[in-house]
Amino acid sequence: MNRAAHAQSPDGRAAAFYDVDGTLIKTNIVHAFAWYARNQPTLSGSLIKSAKTALSIPMFLVADKLSRKLFNQLFYGYYAGEPEDRLIVLAEELFEDVIKPSIFPRTVDLIAEARRAGLRQVIVSGGLDFTVRPLARYLGVDDFIANTLEFENGYATGQLGKPFVAGATKAQIMRDYSEHHGIDLGRSWAYSDSYSDYPMLAVVGHPTAVNPDFRLRTVARSYDWPIIDLR
Amino acid sequence: MRAIRPRARGAADESVVMIDNDSAPRIMFYGEDFLCEDLPVGTRVIYPRKPLAGLPNPRAAIRYALHHPEDSEPLHALLTPGMKVTIAVDDISLPLPPMKRPDVRELILDIVLQMLADHGVDDIHIIIATSLHRRMHDWEIRRMVGDKVFDAFAPERLYNHDACDPDGMVTLGETAHGEVVETNRRAAESDLVIYVNINLVPMDGGHKSVGVGLCGYQSLKAHHTPKAIVHSDSFMDPKRSELAHSVHRIGRVCDEHMKVFHIETALNNRMFEGPMSFLMKNEDDFTEMDRLKFEAIQWTLKRTPRALRREVFMRVPAAYELIAVHAGKTEPVHEKILAKCYEQYAIPVEGQCDILISGIPYISPYNVNSKALNPLLVQVMALGYFFHMYRHKPLVKKGGVMIVTHPCSDQFDPVHHPSYIEFFNRLLPETRDAYTLEKKYQDEFAYNPSYVEMYRRGNAYHGAHPFYMWYWGQAGREHLGKVIVVGSDNSTVPKLLGWERAETLAEAISMGRSHMGRSAQITMLHHPPILMTDVR
Numbered sequence: 001m002n003r004a005a006h007a008q009s010p011d012g013r014a015a016a017f018y019d020v021d022g023t024l025i026k027t028n029i030v031h032a033f034a035w036y037a038r039n040q041p042t043l044s045g046s047l048i049k050s051a052k053t054a055l056s057i058p059m060f061l062v063a064d065k066l067s068r069k070l071f072n073q074l075f076y077g078y079y080a081g082e083p084e085d086r087l088i089v090l091a092e093e094l095f096e097d098v099i100k101p102s103i104f105p106r107t108v109d110l111i112a113e114a115r116r117a118g119l120r121q122v123i124v125s126g127g128l129d130f131t132v133r134p135l136a137r138y139l140g141v142d143d144f145i146a147n148t149l150e151f152e153n154g155y156a157t158g159q160l161g162k163p164f165v166a167g168a169t170k171a172q173i174m175r176d177y178s179e180h181h182g183i184d185l186g187r188s189w190a191y192s193d194s195y196s197d198y199p200m201l202a203v204v205g206h207p208t209a210v211n212p213d214f215r216l217r218t219v220a221r222s223y224d225w226p227i228i229d230l231r
Numbered sequence: 232m233r234a235i236r237p238r239a240r241g242a243a244d245e246s247v248v249m250i251d252n253d254s255a256p257r258i259m260f261y262g263e264d265f266l267c268e269d270l271p272v273g274t275r276v277i278y279p280r281k282p283l284a285g286l287p288n289p290r291a292a293i294r295y296a297l298h299h300p301e302d303s304e305p306l307h308a309l310l311t312p313g314m315k316v317t318i319a320v321d322d323i324s325l326p327l328p329p330m331k332r333p334d335v336r337e338l339i340l341d342i343v344l345q346m347l348a349d350h351g352v353d354d355i356h357i358i359i360a361t362s363l364h365r366r367m368h369d370w371e372i373r374r375m376v377g378d379k380v381f382d383a384f385a386p387e388r389l390y391n392h393d394a395c396d397p398d399g400m401v402t403l404g405e406t407a408h409g410e411v412v413e414t415n416r417r418a419a420e421s422d423l424v425i426y427v428n429i430n431l432v433p434m435d436g437g438h439k440s441v442g443v444g445l446c447g448y449q450s451l452k453a454h455h456t457p458k459a460i461v462h463s464d465s466f467m468d469p470k471r472s473e474l475a476h477s478v479h480r481i482g483r484v485c486d487e488h489m490k491v492f493h494i495e496t497a498l499n500n501r502m503f504e505g506p507m508s509f510l511m512k513n514e515d516d517f518t519e520m521d522r523l524k525f526e527a528i529q530w531t532l533k534r535t536p537r538a539l540r541r542e543v544f545m546r547v548p549a550a551y552e553l554i555a556v557h558a559g560k561t562e563p564v565h566e567k568i569l570a571k572c573y574e575q576y577a578i579p580v581e582g583q584c585d586i587l588i589s590g591i592p593y594i595s596p597y598n599v600n601s602k603a604l605n606p607l608l609v610q611v612m613a614l615g616y617f618f619h620m621y622r623h624k625p626l627v628k629k630g631g632v633m634i635v636t637h638p639c640s641d642q643f644d645p646v647h648h649p650s651y652i653e654f655f656n657r658l659l660p661e662t663r664d665a666y667t668l669e670k671k672y673q674d675e676f677a678y679n680p681s682y683v684e685m686y687r688r689g690n691a692y693h694g695a696h697p698f699y700m701w702y703w704g705q706a707g708r709e710h711l712g713k714v715i716v717v718g719s720d721n722s723t724v725p726k727l728l729g730w731e732r733a734e735t736l737a738e739a740i741s742m743g744r745s746h747m748g749r750s751a752q753i754t755m756l757h758h759p760p761i762l763m764t765d766v767r
Binding site: 016106109110112113114116117118119189191206208221224226227228229230 | 649652
């Protein structure tokens, strides 16, 4: 089929911004960390790290409800001491084993449609850059913005680089990105599953709730935002 | 408002009735409710014809049509074992409201599928020819094609057309006028395409079936334009419709690439029966029982929430009957069906009017089983469908007034009509000019990735669909001097549509007269059921 010559944004001034966890894929950063925990260099290391992770899940859940910033501080502290090269090398395996199978069936179609519409494709994720990179490559997006871990002497400190990519900061990061790349946010799209990404959705002209949680679904209904399901 | 009192008068079966001093008030639809209003003496009320008698044995008539086709070999002679066949079927936008089971499409499919099986044809797909309409729900498809066909074919071999599937569409070429001809790949690659149609209004059927039902956005945008609508006088009169001419050219290119066997049907207008049958009558001929039924229904409706009223109306199927079925080559088949449609719908009318009154019902082709007849659809019913229900010349004079009755609530179905919401709230405040909207925004909506996803996997109309609804009203907007809505429950919707408001019909008539003069000729179109006027 000939579907050429229909790009609505041939000037490249509109973009589609995607959250990842729960939006494009069904896993989240805890799954990624759990996978790293299971894959420690030694069997005992794997068992200890996995057990610690499992025991911490209730704390993560509570922290996430209270504040995404608090959650990040607690959660990424568990990466402390991990060697940088190991995290990066295993990220490819993590993608193949965990992330790729959990990409929602319709994610690829949505991104293809946005590409056909001439939109610049940008992932804006609270995940870590080395875990998001293979996904971004696989989906063929133009850019990704993700959290970075700080390293000292090749080992993770457990601290995130600033600014954290979460909540209202996502909207600011998108504004900065758009200013730098000449993107008109009023003509752009944003996709997320979570009410915590309300700022990211509110900053664009075409917000879309994807597999939304209850609060986001309520907001989307109130504002007549489109709701789609990629699952 | 006065109560309707039966009068001692012989049964009137004429379709054009003049209001006199002792005429009963007239009933008109007001969304999911009715108004019962006195009309000024001298008002002309145009009623639909009585339903034509249904064919006594529809199954036999269908078989006869398949065995005695127009300009084609009989269907059985076109079949060879192992061939690839696609059956395309009209979607739920027809008939309105959905007809009692068995739907005529079920009857036809039963017979055609049996014939295919008898001839060793088993590579069969059934595609609901939705074009850019919403995907039908499984339960809607089941109701339409019947349990037997649904259980045997769905979902792998019975599914909705997907105009946005990059792999499922194919471009066949262009017409001499440069219109892109894009169609469903499965149909294009089949040895035989059988189209099962229902003709409810004369703009349906013919080359529109394959040429539009199975097309993509590129094809549709060639003729779904404000210009084509304005040059369609009217689009219910295919010979004088630019829209129909373009579709005709596209259909001919389809015929060059595909072997199409067309089965067209015409239904009578028996829309209401049982407790609602009084709606088919002239109010002057109401019996005491009719009057009581109407008052009981009104009493009930007034005490029922709108959502429930909608549900009840939507769940009352129409008692349509098959009045004609023809098969074979698209064009001769369509000629015969059109003639039957006009026999049922067309009412000769002498002279145009200055003020046209029309009640807007709860339903349109685009909101079957939806949560609302949203403001754009109210607009399309008024200025698209009811304005265009004429041949020769519009029922209302150039610069005349159209009065419609509807609450015009600011309600949309976010699942079926998401792009309508943005169109209405974002674009109409900027401009009502259809040409500007087409040029500036249509592609943006058509390629909006969210709307594409909602069309392909949800149950949403295509992102470009609200534009077509707006274009449908363009000829009416250009022709009329004023549109007045009676009983709007808000001021925003009429304002955005460019309409004026009146609290009562009397006030609207007074406003219309102040625009057209005290001696303005007033005409009321008494529908549904559907009727058309042959204006001389």
